[in-house]
Amino acid sequence: MQTITFLKLSDLLPSEEHDADKSLILASQILRQRTWNNPILVEEQFNVVMDGHHRLAAAKLLGLELVPVVLVNYTQVSLGSFRPEYIVSEYDIISRARAGNLYPYKTTRHMLNFEPPVCNCDIGQLKKGLSFFNHIDWVWEFSMGVKSRQRRSRYRVEATA
Numbered sequence: 001m002q003t004i005t006f007l008k009l010s011d012l013l014p015s016e017e018h019d020a021d022k023s024l025i026l027a028s029q030i031l032r033q034r035t036w037n038n039p040i041l042v043e044e045q046f047n048v049v050m051d052g053h054h055r056l057a058a059a060k061l062l063g064l065e066l067v068p069v070v071l072v073n074y075t076q077v078s079l080g081s082f083r084p085e086y087i088v089s090e091y092d093i094i095s096r097a098r099a100g101n102l103y104p105y106k107t108t109r110h111m112l113n114f115e116p117p118v119c120n121c122d123i124g125q126l127k128k129g130l131s132f133f134n135h136i137d138w139v140w141e142f143s144m145g146v147k148s149r150q151r152r153s154r155y156r157v158e159a160t161a
Contacts, residue, residue: 016103023057044071048097050110080109
């Protein structure tokens with residue numbers, strides 16, 4: 001059985017880019033629920049993110065210090081690509097992540113050979129020592145999942161850049 005570990009955001013290496021709008025929407029959902037539900041899938045030797053780039057970006061937006069992760073190695077996943085023009089390998093993914101040469105959004109596909117654990121972590125416990133809303137630098141507002149600067153928006157995300 002896989003266990004959940006908590007790692008610092010600064011220790012994680014992304015391997016591909018993400019959709020910023022999706023990350024903002026996810027940050028909004030996490031903030032509303034005040035709960036982190038799905039751990040990020042991380043390669044155990046170099047801390048390369050295998051799955052969870054939007055969650056990683058959302059954590060950065062929310063100013064979290066720690067995130068729940070499941071550490072795995074490549075014997076525990078099947079590797080593929082969503083993009084036929086890319087042939088990906090464990091070596092290439094790790095090398096590119098370590099060099100900061102990220103794959104385009106939705107290139108790599110890591111399929112687990114096990115059911116990942118679910119976590120229901122209070123985001124306040126993942127936060128830096130500051131009070132949750134005391135460090136706000138900017139505000140994104142959402143109206144039905146679409147970015148909006150109108151005051152009557154339905155959802156509001158407060159996060160640091």
